[in-house]
Structures are given as structure tokens and as C-alpha cells.
Amino acid sequence: MPRFLRIDPADNVATALCDLHEGTVVVIGEQRIGLLDTVPRGHKFAITDISSGADVTKYGASIGRAVRAISAGEHVHTHNVETKLDSTAVYSYQPQPAAKLPNPPAESFMGFLRPDGKAGIRNEIWILPTVGCTSRLAEITAAEAQREIKKEPWAGNIDGIYAFPHQFGCSQLGDDHANTQKLLVSLANHPNAAGVLFVGLGCENNQIDEIKAALGDYDSDRIKFLKVQDVDDEITAGVDLAAELAARASTAVRRELPLKALRLGLKCGGSDGLSGITANPLAGKVSDFIIAAGGTSILTEVPEMFGAEHLLMQRASGKAVFHDIVSLISNFKQYYLSHGHPVYENPSPGNLQGGITTLEEKSLGCTQKGGMGPVTAVLDYGCRAAAPGLNLLCSPGNDMVAVTALAAAGCQLILFTTGRGNPLGTCVPTVKISSNTQLYKQKPHWIDFDAGILINKATLEEAAGQLFNLVLSVAHGAQTKAERMGFREIAIWKNGVTL
Numbered sequence: 001m002p003r004f005l006r007i008d009p010a011d012n013v014a015t016a017l018c019d020l021h022e023g024t025v026v027v028i029g030e031q032r033i034g035l036l037d038t039v040p041r042g043h044k045f046a047i048t049d050i051s052s053g054a055d056v057t058k059y060g061a062s063i064g065r066a067v068r069a070i071s072a073g074e075h076v077h078t079h080n081v082e083t084k085l086d087s088t089a090v091y092s093y094q095p096q097p098a099a100k101l102p103n104p105p106a107e108s109f110m111g112f113l114r115p116d117g118k119a120g121i122r123n124e125i126w127i128l129p130t131v132g133c134t135s136r137l138a139e140i141t142a143a144e145a146q147r148e149i150k151k152e153p154w155a156g157n158i159d160g161i162y163a164f165p166h167q168f169g170c171s172q173l174g175d176d177h178a179n180t181q182k183l184l185v186s187l188a189n190h191p192n193a194a195g196v197l198f199v200g201l202g203c204e205n206n207q208i209d210e211i212k213a214a215l216g217d218y219d220s221d222r223i224k225f226l227k228v229q230d231v232d233d234e235i236t237a238g239v240d241l242a243a244e245l246a247a248r249a250s251t252a253v254r255r256e257l258p259l260k261a262l263r264l265g266l267k268c269g270g271s272d273g274l275s276g277i278t279a280n281p282l283a284g285k286v287s288d289f290i291i292a293a294g295g296t297s298i299l300t301e302v303p304e305m306f307g308a309e310h311l312l313m314q315r316a317s318g319k320a321v322f323h324d325i326v327s328l329i330s331n332f333k334q335y336y337l338s339h340g341h342p343v344y345e346n347p348s349p350g351n352l353q354g355g356i357t358t359l360e361e362k363s364l365g366c367t368q369k370g371g372m373g374p375v376t377a378v379l380d381y382g383c384r385a386a387a388p389g390l391n392l393l394c395s396p397g398n399d400m401v402a403v404t405a406l407a408a409a410g411c412q413l414i415l416f417t418t419g420r421g422n423p424l425g426t427c428v429p430t431v432k433i434s435s436n437t438q439l440y441k442q443k444p445h446w447i448d449f450d451a452g453i454l455i456n457k458a459t460l461e462e463a464a465g466q467l468f469n470l471v472l473s474v475a476h477g478a479q480t481k482a483e484r485m486g487f488r489e490i491a492i493w494k495n496g497v498t499l
Contacts, residue, residue, distance in 0.1 A: 002455065005277060008060030009306050010318060013044040013076050015355070030097030036090070036380045037075035037333040039296070042355030042419065042438070044076040046390025046443055056081050056357075059276065061309075063361035076357070081301055083358040087333050093322050096314040097189055099372035102461075104289035106297050106469050109262065109475040110254040110459045111412075112191070115219065119261035120191035121412045122448035125245050126427065126496025127163040127197045130211060131204035134228060138199045139239035154250035158194075159477075161242055164427055164490045169206035178487065180492050181206055182382035186408035187490070188223055188417055189384065192428055194252055195222055195245030199238060202229030221248060228298040254477070260294030261472025262475065265406030265414035265428070266369040269399040271331045272346075272435055274364020279417035279435040279451035285464035286370035287390070287472060288414065291373035296385050298409050299370040300393040300402050302332040306343055306366045307360030317374045317389065324378035325399070328394055334497075350420045369417065381493060399424055407490070409499055413474055415467075423444060425482025427490055429474050432481060433467070448481050 004026055006014040014028065020039040026030055028047050033253045039045045042057065050070040055062040066083045074080070112120040120126065125145070127138045141164035149155045164187070184206075188196045198207040208225050224241045228234035265281055268275060287297040305312060309329045316322035333343045347356045356362045376389030382405070385391045395405040403426040406414050413428055420436035422447045434440040437452030449470055453464050474480060482488075 001274055005060060007277065010057055010065060012046060012048045012050055012057045014046055015277060016041055017274070018498045025123040027131065031212055033073045034338060035235075036071060036073040037071050038345070039075050039356065044273065044355065046070045046072050046076050047072050048072050051143075058361060059364040061308075061364055062360040064363065069314075073498050077355070081303070081357050083246075083344040083360060085359055087337055087343050091310065091313060093319055094314055095316060097320070098374055101288045101292035101371075101373060104259055104293045105257050106172060106472060107293060108256050109259060109476060110477075111257045111261065111473050112194070112252050113255060113257060114191045118191035119475070120194070120414065121429065122159045122343050123194050123249055124192055125160045125161040125195045125197070125242055125249060126187070126190075126193040127161070127199060127242060128188060128375060129163070129165060129169065129198040129204045130184070130198055130208060130371070131169030132165070132167035133170065134199045135163075135167070135297065136315070137228060137234060138163035139165055139445055140201065141197075141235055142161050142253070144235060145239045145242035145246070148239055149246050151190040152247070152250075154247065156211055156251040157252070161246060162427070162488055165253070166490055166492050168492050168494065173497050173499065175482050176494055176496040179382050181210060181214055183404070183492055185211065186269040186382055186410075188215065190407065190410065190428070191428060192412055194249030196413065197238065197241050197245060198223070198225045200225065200227045202227045202319075206401070230371070240357055258293070259290065260388065262290055263296040263298065263409070263411045263484045264290050264471075265298050265403065267399070267402050267414055268366055268369060268417040269422045269424070270350050270418045270420030271354055271356060271362060272351070272363065274452075275417055275419045276368055277435070278454045279419070280368040281435045281460060282432060282451045282454065282463055282467055283369040283417055284413040285460060286468050287369065288371035288373055289464070291389055294388050296388050296391060296392045297370065297373065297409055298379070298393050298406055299367070299383055300395040300406055301366060301397040302335075302394060303359070303397050304363050304366040305329060305392075307358070308332070308363035310390065312367060312370070312375055315373070315375045315390070317376045321375055321377065321416055323377065325392060328378050328392060332394070342373030354419050369415070378407055381405055382408055384408070396493060398490060398491070399428070401493045402493065404490040411470065417489045423482065423485065423487055425480065425487030425489065428487055429480045429486060430482050431470065431474060435475070444479055445485065
């Protein structure tokens with residue numbers, strides 16, 4: 001097993017692939033370097049002397065500046081490196097030639113073709129509260145309806161009846177109210193949901209009539225509504241509606257569909273210093289497979305583009321998309337500043353413990369989940385993707401908020417990379433990918449795929465083929481670890497005043 005990795009020839013640091021102890025001698029080319037400190041797995045050490053104020057370089061790009069002179073062999077982290085990020089970046093349109101994407105190992109998957117032409121990979125009934133006050137009612141209704149349909153001969157054709165509680169929908173103003181409504185409407189249009197029941201209270205801001213108006217010309221056989229203040233027994237009424245939706249959905253059958261019908265979400269959470277070396281590039285390779293087939297991948301976590309946004313801008317499919325990326329980045333920086341926070345307020349404590357020193361370093365590793373495909377569109381929060389290729393979605397890095405936004409954008413499944421571990425799941429299948437084998441062995445009930453095999457067992461191409469096959473099996477109906485554990489949650493982004 002290799003003990004360290006220098007990612008790019010321009011780098012002046014290397015990453016420890018296992019714990020390296022003080023006094024260990026490493027050989028880089030003809031150079032022998034004795035480590036001056038113990039360097040934990042995922043952390044960096046200098047492979048040349050770095051003068052005070054000079055760039056510290058990883059991935060062939062600056063991840064910050066040295067705050068003092070750093071000697072070759074010294075541990076490189078927050079004690080001797082600081083970010084260079086600020087809010088004054090100026091961008092110019094400098095498109096790069098489009099990369100040649102690898103052909104996918106398969107061109108189709110088995111899914112459900114919906115009447116509107118979209119493809120689903122689950123045949124579920126979703127119960128969506130319009131307001132937090134009905135969230136618990138929605139959960140009880142889902143559980144009761146699931147028990148009710150078990151007696152039906154067609155019950156096996158339904159993948160489940162699920163409620164997605166949240167705390168919003170009332171006492172919100174402006175963008176918060178609009179975003180809650182927009183996100184719920186986008187979820188209601190998701191093809192993994194064969195039927196949807198909105199459960200409203202009757203006195204909330206987010207009125208059922210407003211939801212209907214936002215849905216537009218919706219299928220009244222597929223989407224139902226219950227205002228609980230208007231009925232005597234809201235649970236029985238809800239169970240009857242959910243069972244009706246399930247009966248109708250039970251006639252759906254899986255069929256072969258083109259790979260281009262897939263929308264793949266890309267997210268990381270609890271990263272470490274290996275995430276940008278193993279799990280994220282691996283997710284990027286699978287993203288390239290999907291895009292090469294004419295499909296769509298969606299990358300979010302805008303703050304974790306800061307410091308790497310220029311690389312995404314170079315891949316813009318045209319000048320209009322470039323300007324959309326500039327606006328996405330600039331507006332999110334202003335969002336930070338308007339709340340009195342610097343634009344570099346990240347990484348998290350877990351990221352720091354895992355060896356990520358600055359937001360630039362995290363972003364350069366994080367954006368690798370987007371592979372090499374062209375950036376074809378920028379999406380507002382709560383909006384659904386329409387353009388094939390790599391889409392950038394406006395959302396914070398918060399794990400639950402971001403995966404919910406990806407689902408609302410139409411992703412049928414999400415690749416979620418982690419170096420620290422995370423059990424989460426959302427309303428669509430969430431494939432957890434560990435950056436290191438130790439995490440995979442420690443949390444086998446959380447993690448679906450071990451990207452640590454890239455360190456000593458597999459090439460990127462081999463591992464990407466294995467992960468792609470897992471994606472296909474999940475698309476065909478195999479449950480992820482989060483699904484097996486019953487982890488299905490949503491979270492809505494709140495930014496404004498609550499009355």
C-alpha cells in the first residue's frame with residue numbers, strides 16, 4: 001500500500017494515505033525527506049521548503065498561503081496555512097476545450113416510465129405536509145396506509161408509502177415562503193413518486209389553493225389534497241386517499257429506459273483529506289458516464305465551489321452559462337457577507353480533523369464530483385433541471401438541505417461521498433461512498449461503496465465500473481443502506497424572518 005500521494009507535479013505538499021510518524025523517511029523522485037512531525041492519514045506534509053507568504057499547492061492549485069516558513073517534511077495544516085479567499089474575485093470568460101467523456105458501461109436501466117415522460121426508479125407514494133403543523137399527521141397517515149394496503153394482492157408493486165415532515169409552511173415571509181412552496185411543488189413532481197398526497201391544515205400561509213396554483217396543470221389522479229380542518233377523522237380520510245393513490249400506482253411496471261433519462265445528484269458530507277483523492281473523483285467518473293449518455297448530473301453546495309469556481313467557469317457550455325455561474329458564486333458570497341460572515345467560513349470541525357485545511361482545498365476536492373462534463377445550466381433553489389449535462393444548483397452545503405434540493409431538482413438518486421461517515425438518507429435513494437476503507441469497515445450499515453480500494457486495490461476505471469454497476473442496481477430497485485435503515489428525511493432552506 002502506498003503511504004502518501006503527490007497529486008500533481010506542481011504540488012509542494014503530499015497527502016498521507018496512512019498515519020506517518022515523525023522521523024519516517026519518504027522518497028519523492030530522487031529526494032529523501034525525513035518527516036519532522038507525525039502526519040495523520042489524510043493530512044499533508046511539505047515536500048519542499050515553503051517560504052512565508054508563498055502559495056501552498058495541492059491539486060495543482062493554491063489552497064492558501066503559508067503564514068510562516070514551512071520546512072520540507074513538516075506537517076501542513078491550519079497552524080501554518082491560511083486561506084486566500086475574499087469577496088473581491090473578478091472573473092473573465094476563458095472557455096476550455098470540452099473534455100472527451102468516457103463511454104458508459106451500459107446504455108439503459110430498468111425504471112418506471114411516467115405519463116409525463118419522466119423516468120422513476122421507485123414506485124412510491126409520498127405524503128407531503130403543506131405546513132409543519134400537519135407533519136406528524138402525515139407520518140401517522142403513511143404508517144396506517146402502509147398497513148392498510150398490505151392485505152391487497154398488488155401491495156408488492158408499491159415500494160412504500162412515506163411521509164416527509166418539515167417545520168415550515170406558516171409564519172414565513174417573502175423568499176422563505178416562496179422557497180418552501182417551490183420546493184414542495186418540485187418534490188410533488190418527482191418521478192419516483194407515483195402518487196402524492198398533500199396534507200394541509202387550513203389556516204397556514206402555504207394554502208392548498210396556492211399549492212394547486214403553483215403546480216399548474218397537474219394530474220388530479222396522481223396528486224391528491226386533504227385539508228384536515230375540514231374533516232372529522234383526518235387519519236381515516238388520509239389513509240383512504242393514500243390507498244387510492246397506491247392502487248392506481250400498482251399497475252406501473254419496470255421497463256428498459258435509456259440511461260439519458262437518469263438525473264444523478266452529487267453531494268459530499270463529512271469530508272476528509274482523502275475525499276478529493278478517492279471518493280469524489282470516483283463520483284465524477286460516474287457523472288461523466290451519465291452525461292456521455294445524454295443524461296444529467298447536478299452538483300450543489302455552492303460554498304464548496306469557492307476557490308474552485310474558476311474551473312467550473314472554464315467548462316461553461318456558453319457565455320450565458322458562464323455569467324450564470326458568476327452570479328451564482330457572487331450572490332452566495334453576498335449572502336454570507338450580508339449576515340456578517342466571511343466567505344471562507346468553512347471547513348467544518350470534522351473536515352479540519354480529517355486533514356482539510358482551507359475552503360479552497362475542500363472546494364478543489366469537492367468539485368471533482370462533477371467530473372469533466374460541460375456545465376450546461378445553473379438552477380435556482382427549488383427548481384427542476386431541464387438541460388442535460390452538468391447542472392449547478394443553488395443550495396448551501398448543509399447535508400440535509402442540499403440532498404433535499406437535489407431531489408427537488410429531479411435527481412432519482414444521489415451519490416454522497418464521505419470521509420468521516422454520515423447515516424443520512426433523503427426522499428430518493430442515497431448511495432454513500434466512503435473515501436477510506438477504515439470507515440467502510442467501521443460503518444458497513446451506513447456505507448454502500450468503499451472508494452478506499454483506489455489506494456491499493458483498483459484503478460479509477462475499475463472502481464468507476466463497479467460503482468456504476470451499483471448505481472444501476474439501485475436504479476433497478478436494490479435498496480441503499482439508508483433505505484434499509486428507514487432514513488428518509490427532507491430539510492428546507494430557511495433564510496429570512498419567522499413571524
